[in-house]
Amino acid sequence: MTLTLQEYCSLARYHTFGIPAKARWLATIEAATQLDELKAHPVLSTQPWLVIGGGSNLLPTQDYPGVVVRMVMEGKTLVRENDDHVWIEAAAGENWHAFVQWTLANGWYGLENLSLIPGTVGAAPIQNIGAYGVELKDCFESLTAWSKDDGHLFTLDREACAFGYRDSVFKHALKDNAVIVSVCFRLSKTPDVKTGYGEIERELANTGIRQPTPAQVAQAVIHIRQRKLPDPAVIGNAGSFFKNPVVAQAQADLLSEQFPALVRYPAGEGRVKLAAGWLIDQCGWKGKNMGNAGVYDKQALVLVNRGGATGAEVKALAEAIMASVRQKFGVQLEPEPIIL
Ligand SMILES: Cc1cc2nc3c(=O)[nH]c(=O)nc-3n(C[C@H](O)[C@H](O)[C@H](O)COP(=O)(O)OP(=O)(O)OC[C@H]3O[C@@H](n4cnc5c(N)ncnc54)[C@H](O)[C@@H]3O)c2cc1C
Known part of the structure; x- marks a missing residue:
């Protein structure tokens, strides 16, 4: 070829x-x-x-x-299976959402909460994609990457990938050197749905579903995302523009005293994750524009191209938002997309 x-x-x-x-x-x-x-x-x-x-x-x-x-490499292979699990290898260029739907159609479970995330299988480990209480690492077995340094293929297991919140070794020690060519997932043959995330619970309750199948959880996630997030085919965006900041418990407690409605989640080891969307909303940014760049009306975490925006305009808007969150809450936001 x-x-x-x-x-x-x-x-x-x-x-x-x-x-x-x-x-x-x-x-x-x-x-x-x-x-x-x-x-x-x-x-x-x-x-x-x-x-x-x-x-x-x-x-x-x-x-x-x-x-x-x-x-754009394509291909999906059943590598092995036992009574409980299958191991599926997918090539880097496979469309993520189509891959998730294909696993569900085959009765292999675990990725349902990650439905409708745009992008490819090969990019998914880079920031350990996550949504609705599940992260890529939960079903990850290993990956094969190609080294730009020496042109060799090598395999990394979960530990070697050092997955964290929107983070992995590919943003640090292997930055700009590893090209992921395929990813292997371990999926369950038995449904074990994760519906604890508030929005999923509400969505399922509204449709009267008490014991959802993985396909119904996927459908609930798809409906929530379609309601809440702009479709990039219609309005340019990169999903959440900022990571949820993780701060020390003491700082979160002080902020909660000052702002009792602060949205916060335990992040382990005396750390607390704050909802970046809530912080931005409190600074009055939701629905605002700067030039042709804007903050999405339904979700303050998403920056959008209102039509004809330049990258510099979006970056300037992001910087203005970061400055106001820093000023009001003393919290530093960090962009999630790669800014080129
Ligand atoms: C509407 C919308 C909603 C989103 N929702 C979520 C969400 O819920 N959760 C979430 O985590 N993300 C979300 N995202 C972000 C995005 O979908 C993910 O980060 C996705 O994994 C990016 O895939 P991609 O193929 O488009 O990667 P790209 O944007 O092409 O690349 C992203 C990064 O990965 C690197 N990369 C890509 N492919 C490879 C490869 N094969 N080998 C090595 N490096 C590679 C690139 O160099 C770059 O650093 C959303 C984005 C949009 C537009």
Whole structure:
């Protein structure tokens, strides 16, 4: 399979914020061997690389001067099974939501709460995607990655991936070096639904479902997300723009005294996770615009492209929000998408 290369290529179709930006080179990767080809290329091997999947966690603020490496490899394999579990390997370019729905249709459970998250399987470990009380790491077995340093494939288990809240080794020690080519999941043959998350409970109660199947939990999650989050095909965005900040218990207690309605969750080891959306909302940002960038009317955590926004406009809005949250609550927000 020959490597597909484009020059001065618009990235508009390859990310979800709808912001104009170009890649000096775009390489479309359909097989791991094409990464070897890219590494052997006399010019491209010396350029910076940006690996992307569906571009749903990116904010481009300028043209990318190097090689955008777009992972489109497909394939799903049942690697092994026993009475209780299956081990499924999926290639990096598989669409995440389609993969989740495929596992459910086969009677393999565990990923239902992660339905409708945009993007690819290969990107899911990067920030240990999570939603509605479940994180990727809960069903993760291992992954295979390709090293840009030496061109070798290597395998990492869950411990080696050092998953944390929207975090993994790929944001630290392996940043810019590992290209994930496939991910292996351990899924259960027996349903064990997680409905403890308030919104899911309410959604199921409203539809009169008492003992939901995993497919019904997935459907509930899909309905909640469709109501609450903007569809990137209609309005450009990258989902939650900020991580929920995790602070020391003492700081959270002081804030709770000052702001009794503070939304907080235990985060273990004397730490407390605060709801970034609530903090932003309290600063009056919901529904506000700065230039062509805005804060989504239904969810203050989501920044949107109101039409014709530049990456710089979205970044300036994010910085203004961070400054007001810092000023009002003394809490530092951290952006979740990769800002280029
Ligand atoms: C409407 C909306 C809702 C969202 N909801 C959630 C949510 O509930 N929970 C959540 O966690 N996230 C959410 N996100 C963020 C996003 O969907 C996830 O981060 C997703 O995993 C990104 O996948 P992607 O393929 O689009 O990655 P990209 O945006 O293309 O890339 C993201 C990062 O991963 C790296 N990367 C991508 N593929 C690879 C690879 N194969 N190997 C190595 N590095 C790679 C990139 O370099 C970049 O650093 C949401 C986004 C949107 C637009």
